[in-house]
Amino acid sequence: MHAYRSHTCAALTAANVGETVRLSGWVHRVRDHGGVLFIDLRDHYGITQVLCDGDSPAFADLEKVRSEWCIRIDGTVKARAADLVNPKLPTGEIEVYVRELEVLGASEELPLMVFGDQEYPEETRLRYRYLDLRREKMQANMTLRSDVVASMRKRMWDREFREYQTPIITASSPEGARDFLVPSRLHPGKFYALPQAPQQFKQLMMVSGFDKYFQIAPCFRDEDPRADRSPTDFYQLDLEMSFVTQQDVFDTIQPVLQGVFEEFGGGRKVDTDWEQISYKDAAKWYGTDKPDLRNPIKMQDCSEHFRGSGFAIFASLLENEGTEVRAIPAPTGGSRKFCDRMNKFAQAEGLPGMGYIFWRKQSADSIAQERGITVKDVNALIKSGEIVLGNEAAGPLAKNIGPERTEAIRQQLGLDVGDAAFFLGGKPKAFESVAGRARTVIGDELGLTDTNRFAFAWIVDFPIYEADEETGKIDFEHNPFSMPQGGMDALNGNPLDVLGYQYDLACNGYELVSGAIRNHRPEIMFKAFEIAGYGKDEVEKRFGGMVNAFQFGAPPHGGCAAGIDRIVMLLADTANIREVIMFPMNQRAEDLMMSAPSEPMTDQLMELGLRLIPQD
Template sequence: MHRYRSHTCAELTRAHVGQTVRLAGWVHRVRDHGGVLFIDLRDHYGITQILADADSPVFGEVEKVRAEWCIRIDGEVKARDDELINPKIPTGEIEVYIRDIEVLGPAAELPLQVFGDHEYPEETRLRYRYLDLRREGLKRNILLRSNVIRDLRERMWQAGFTEYQTPIITASSPEGARDFLVPSRLHRGKFYALPQAPQQFKQLIMVAGYDRYFQIAPCFRDEDPRADRSPTDFYQLDMEMSFVTQEDVFAAIQPVLQASFERFGGGRKVDSAWPRIRYADAMKWYGTDKPDLRCPIKMADVSEHFRGSGFAIFARLLEQEGTEIRAIPAQGGGSRAFCDRMNAFAQKEGLPGMGYIFWREKDGELEAAGPIARNIGPERTEAIRRQLGLGKGDAAFFLGGKPEAFERVAAKARVEIGRELGHFEEDRFAFAWIVDFPMYEKDPETGKIDFSHNPFSMPQGGLEALEGDPLEVIGQQYDLACNGYELVSGAIRNHDREIMFRAFEIAGYTREEVERRFPGLAAAFRYGPPPHGGCAVGIDRMVMLLADEINIREVIMFPMNQRAEDLMMGAPSEPTNEQLRELGIRIIREED
């Protein structure tokens, strides 16, 4: 018999009754039934009930074991009585009577319980992640992640893509976030960088003639943490194709993602029609470039109805440049109580509130009610109602000012209103391609022009488009939104040296600086670069959606905490003086 086990804790059935077997695993829980000890023994594969009574030759040893001890037992497989069968587990028809036991690894007092659904502070869970990973819910998420990655990889191969690996140590590159720098021992004073993405390498792969590349790629960005983003590293399904248009990229990735969501989505509806929404329209209708289309509500610009109106707050706002009034229609929201509740929601999110109008029947006629309706009069309220397609029992909520100041809250309010009024389809994965992103943006404080998206994207219209107002330039860039999250980001790449130099020049980079910062790409584009494009799928975020989690750390095996610390391994840590001397680095401490 094998040193540790003859079977796993998920294998034994009635067919094994009467056999002597050897099992190894962890003590999931112990139950004392008056002289008979029942133990749920757990391994990676499942649970088997084992027991010992006073007649067992090792009963005294069995009495000593505690939760999460790692043990090996020998015993005889017995059939459970019919009334004691547990149909919830594969081994529910049998139990194993213990004849011998060996403690392989005793456990100290546990800082968190593995059995049960106890809630623990995240700090405790991350510090003792190896125990947390034994718990059923987190284990289920991690196995889901593994299966999703395997599924994606197989589907990409089936679609004619080939997997290549790109370097982990490389040069710094402006990808929209801060680099993690790695000091060089051999070249003192110089630094490598961990790649924010395989962006340049996958473009060079296309230049080299290796069409249809993909990779399950680790990426590293020194970012501020969010619930849906890791502050240090993440994984993405990275892909690139030569001689393609935007439509070709969409046609390649949609079947892969749709099939994977259908397989692992737990029976939830997966949209097969993925609409194309211009970035400008997404911001106007939904207040975000990653709209949650499970809520069908669209916002509308109603500024003209408030210009010169009696509602002074909005009328004065509209006298300022770049301001507008946006309405969120709310079918079925026509009660003062609901309107007050949504107004309080906006205040909780940091706005002064949301104005509203609701329509009710009075004396057999439709009446607009609320402070705004009283101030702007029946003619304007009727025009608003008609524009929004509302009627009796409905409401509209209003936000005003510069869009960038209220869109974040408007986007949340739109979804909250939809949920409250039953216009929200929970069990659904709703996708939308967001297209036609602006190539550049202006810093409101400095006035500096910078890239708003991927700097290696081809501008629509090529070189000619770069000769006008930079803020009017539209890139061949696209994102895929799913249920309020950005799931995919990509672009048709800029493969023309002169267009690339001009695009970077607008953002403040000289030709010499581009060649210095991107020597590989700048040189490679001199030697027959093909048109190419691709995208990357955020795997952590995809699994988070499939697992129905709202925190990305619930689908990562060993995540950092909110402060980008690894509490379990003690990272980041201080280097030794010897390490610093070897690297030629001196640390300047911040003054307290």
């Protein structure tokens, strides 16, 4: 028999009854039933119930074991009584009577329990990650991650891509985040960098004629942490293709990701029609370039209804160039109580509040006030049929702008009795993000968001440039290596009108994919950087390897990268990316388990020719 096990803890069934077996694993739970010990023995594959009584030579030793001891047992497989069968376990029809025990690894008192669903502070979970990872949910998350990566690889190979590896130690290259620098021992005073992405190398592969590339690529960025972003490193499905258009890239990656979500989405609906939305429209309709389309709310420009109206705040604001008033429809949100809650949300976001209108059935009181008659007279007219109750708009805004304007707003937004609308005004860039968060809250609170669905949308037509509001200086707003739509001709016009062949894929409010058709023409690249104030010499100095390669017959090419951590996070139905990373950093970019970052040894610094400057 094998030194540690003849079967895993998920393998035994009624067909094994009577066999002598050997199992190894961790003590998941101990139950003492007065002279009979029951232990749930767990390994990576499952759980088997083992038992022992005073007749077993192993009984005295088995009484000493505690939760999370690692043990080996030899015993006989027995059938459970019919009323004791556990249908939830693959091994639920049997149990193993223990005749021999070996303790492979005793455990001290546990800082966190593996059995059960107790909640522990994240700092504790990360400090003792090896224990946290023993928990059923974490085992499932990491298995899911592995299976997703394997599925991605197979799907890419099936689409005639080959996997190639790119360097981990390279030159510093600005990709929109801070580099992790690595000092060179052989070249004192010089530094390598960990790659923020394989961007330049995969483009150079296309110049080298490889046509189709993919990689499950590690990327390193010194970023501020968020719940959906690691502060140090992450993995992405990285791909690049030659002789392709933007649509070719979409048609390549969609079946790969759609298939992964269908395979691992747990039965949730996976949209197959991936809408293409311009960056401008995404900001206008959803307040973000990563909209959650499970939420049906679409914001609209309602400026005309407030221009010259009795609501002075919006009316005067609209006299300024570049301002507008945007409405957030709220179907079924037509109550003062809900409107007040949303007003508090706006105040928590740093705004004075949000204007709102809600629509309700007309009341006899409001008609009496409008006509200057008594409520009794109104009720009589209603009874006689001379007055038919319609709907009316309520709220401070409605009183200020009057019934004709509120009715026009209602019709534009397609709202009815029992619905509401919220309003924000100013320069769109100043309020869009708050409006987007308000849209999310409204959709969630009113139950409008379909949580049993994966909804995808390509965000396209990103502007390449932006102007500083104070200085007017033109700089890159998005990826500087994207091919401008219209090529060189586009760069000879107004820079703020130039759009790039750049695209993101949004799913359920998260950015999953980012990519572009690359600017492979040196003369167009130099011109693009010149507009943003970067001379030819600086471009050649910073991106010399790629620029030089483009002088030798570079093909049109493009690609994208899909964030694996974020994809698995969605599939695992968690909002915290650390739940799907084996050994993540905490919110302060610290590894509490391995005590990183740590202070270097003096001889290490001397070898590298470095000296630390004391921090106050």
